[in-house]
Amino acid sequence: MNRLCALACLFTLLAGCESRNETPPVKAEGSRPNQDTAARALDAAAGAGMEMTGIDLYVHRKNPLTGVPQFPKLWIHADRFSLRDSQTYAFESARAVVYGDQEDDRVIVMEAGRGVFEQDRRAELSGGVVVTAGSLVLITDAAAWEQQETPGSDEIRVDTPLTIDDPRLVLAAGSARLYPEQKVFELRDARGTIRFGEGT
Numbered sequence: 382m383n384r385l386c387a388l389a390c391l392f393t394l395l396a397g398c399e400s401r402n403e404t405p406p407v408k409a410e411g412s413r414p415n416q417d418t419a420a421r422a423l424d425a426a427a428g429a430g431m432e433m434t435g436i437d438l439y440v441h442r443k444n445p446l447t448g449v450p451q452f453p454k455l456w457i458h459a460d461r462f463s464l465r466d467s468q469t470y471a472f473e474s475a476r477a478v479v480y481g482d483q484e485d486d487r488v489i490v491m492e493a494g495r496g497v498f499e500q501d502r503r504a505e506l507s508g509g510v511v512v513t514a515g516s517l518v519l520i521t522d523a524a525a526w527e528q529q530e531t532p533g534s535d536e537i538r539v540d541t542p543l544t545i546d547d548p549r550l551v552l553a554a555g556s557a558r559l560y561p562e563q564k565v566f567e568l569r570d571a572r573g574t575i576r577f578g579e580g581t
């Protein structure tokens with residue numbers, strides 16, 4: 382009976398959250414009582430061991446003056462997910478989009494076999510991670526997006542060996558840091574080949 386009640390609460394809660402198209406909603410709003418009710422429903426669902434399919438998870442950019450959520454800075458679409466608690470989700474077969482400082486600025490796209498999402502904090506991806514940033518394609522075993530307190534300093538951490546393939550370069554590195562809003566990436570222990578003079 383508890384499992385059935387948790388299922389009913391979760392379906393009601395998530396009815397408006399699922400998005401099957403490629404455009405995430407612009408804002409996420411909710412009053413404190415609604416957030417408390419949602420947290421209780423999610424905790425009950427996690428305790429019941431519930432799993433869902435085709436879900437979207439978000440971290441929204443907030444207005445620096447009002448704190449009101451605006452457009453997403455991170456969007457994850459997962460084929461399957463389960464709840465660990467009201468703030469933590471485990472997911473499988475996911476596609477993540479990291480946005481720049483504009484709503485339509487998709488700076489980085491990541492694909493992975495599995496991962497963990499912590500609400501408003503971080504997303505850890507693993508299992509054949511492919512990170513695409515412009516023409517760069519980065520391939521590694523794991524990557525983590527982390528929200529930072531300082532605006533504009535969110536980062537993607539790659540602490541496993543990686544390779545980068547681009548029309549003009551092939552590199553291998555021990556680790557990397559990507560800063561989406563600054564459109565900068567740093568490589569550590571890098572080695573490889575840079576092609577020049579082709580097609581110019």
